[in-house]
Amino acid sequence: MVSFEPSEEQRLIRDTVATFAQEQVRPQARASDESGEIPAALIQQGWELGLTQAVIPEEYGGAGEAHSAVTSVLLIEELAWADLSIACHLLAPRLLVVPVIEAGTEEQKRRLLPRYTLDSFVPATAAVVEPRWDFDLSSLSVTATPRNGSYVLSGTKCFVPLAADAEHLAVFARIGDGDEVGVFLLERGTAGMTILEREKNMGLKGLATYEVAFDQCQVPVEQRLGGASGCDVNRLLNLQRVALAAAAVGVARASFEYARDYAKERKAFGVAIAQKQAIAFMLAEMAIEIDAARLLTWEAAWKLDRGEDATREAVLAKQYAANMALMVADRGVQILGGHGYIRDHLVELFLRNARGFATFEGLLTA
Numbered sequence: 001m002v003s004f005e006p007s008e009e010q011r012l013i014r015d016t017v018a019t020f021a022q023e024q025v026r027p028q029a030r031a032s033d034e035s036g037e038i039p040a041a042l043i044q045q046g047w048e049l050g051l052t053q054a055v056i057p058e059e060y061g062g063a064g065e066a067h068s069a070v071t072s073v074l075l076i077e078e079l080a081w082a083d084l085s086i087a088c089h090l091l092a093p094r095l096l097v098v099p100v101i102e103a104g105t106e107e108q109k110r111r112l113l114p115r116y117t118l119d120s121f122v123p124a125t126a127a128v129v130e131p132r133w134d135f136d137l138s139s140l141s142v143t144a145t146p147r148n149g150s151y152v153l154s155g156t157k158c159f160v161p162l163a164a165d166a167e168h169l170a171v172f173a174r175i176g177d178g179d180e181v182g183v184f185l186l187e188r189g190t191a192g193m194t195i196l197e198r199e200k201n202m203g204l205k206g207l208a209t210y211e212v213a214f215d216q217c218q219v220p221v222e223q224r225l226g227g228a229s230g231c232d233v234n235r236l237l238n239l240q241r242v243a244l245a246a247a248a249v250g251v252a253r254a255s256f257e258y259a260r261d262y263a264k265e266r267k268a269f270g271v272a273i274a275q276k277q278a279i280a281f282m283l284a285e286m287a288i289e290i291d292a293a294r295l296l297t298w299e300a301a302w303k304l305d306r307g308e309d310a311t312r313e314a315v316l317a318k319q320y321a322a323n324m325a326l327m328v329a330d331r332g333v334q335i336l337g338g339h340g341y342i343r344d345h346l347v348e349l350f351l352r353n354a355r356g357f358a359t360f361e362g363l364l365t366a
Helices: 008-035 040-048 069-082 084-091 094-103 106-117 233-265 277-305 311-335 337-341 347-358
Strands: 125-127 143-147 150-161 168-175 181-187 193-198 209-220
Touching (some): 008 040, 008 069, 040 084, 069 084, 069 277, 084 233, 094 106, 094 125, 094 168, 094 181, 094 233, 125 150, 150 168, 150 181, 168 209, 181 209, 181 233, 233 277, 233 311, 233 347, 277 311, 311 337, 311 347, 337 347
Parallel strands (some): 143 168
Antiparallel strands (some): 143 150, 150 209, 168 181
């Protein structure tokens, strides 16, 4: 029988992150949403947990722990439970580091990874999503055209976290006129790459996201992830999918727990509303859906750790978790009644963040 029970080491990592999330991140959730900024001290505290540095091999200056999708989804759920914006900011460097560890050439690893083992937070990001209604990961409009031993990138990406400050960007682009997708490792200030104004979003207000435009942006072939032959981009996308699924579980769990605790305390006609059948049934269904999405996510992560093709499981997990998070967050607002609509309670923040999971891509990676 397959067991998804975390190992003792994984439980220790999860518990450490959960404590940090509860004591340091959650208290900043509302202020970050209102101000659009995350305190630098909190970012540094998160960096010192070593969530990025831990998976970098020792020969490149990291802690040398094996990269595990299961471990990643455990810690992502805890951080997203506290606040999705802060979680995405703290984990953004992994959007570059993990692909390089997974598929980079030796030269790419030696050039890039040591930069992300320093004592202070180093921002990095990935550019995946495109500003078009028919956006499809299998048919990207940003192209990388081979030309004289290099690639020329053209097009626009959107919803790129930390792009204005990122040291490096992992850009997903279609190779020429075909269907093949490549990942290109661009340095900050690359000619032909322009970071546009910060986006104004319904949710994730604490996370700075940007459109990034590429106009005849020339990239040496050495900066294609995996070298001239490229890499298994589908595996990288599956790692992103399970990460987003785990984040959706975290946001949903936050909404469920907030609504459950409120329902236990709020009395109507002398009885806690949690004892009302309509409320109790809603809470029960929310709990069931959260557990179901978590198990789908764990299964996909488990297959990825085994080196298997987890495309089916990763897509199912992300799709199910995205729908589940929106349903649970909406029910959380309903259970609080009129109080759910005012900003004194976090459930409205959870709902605004959950709304985006249907379109989120490339914000996190496992």
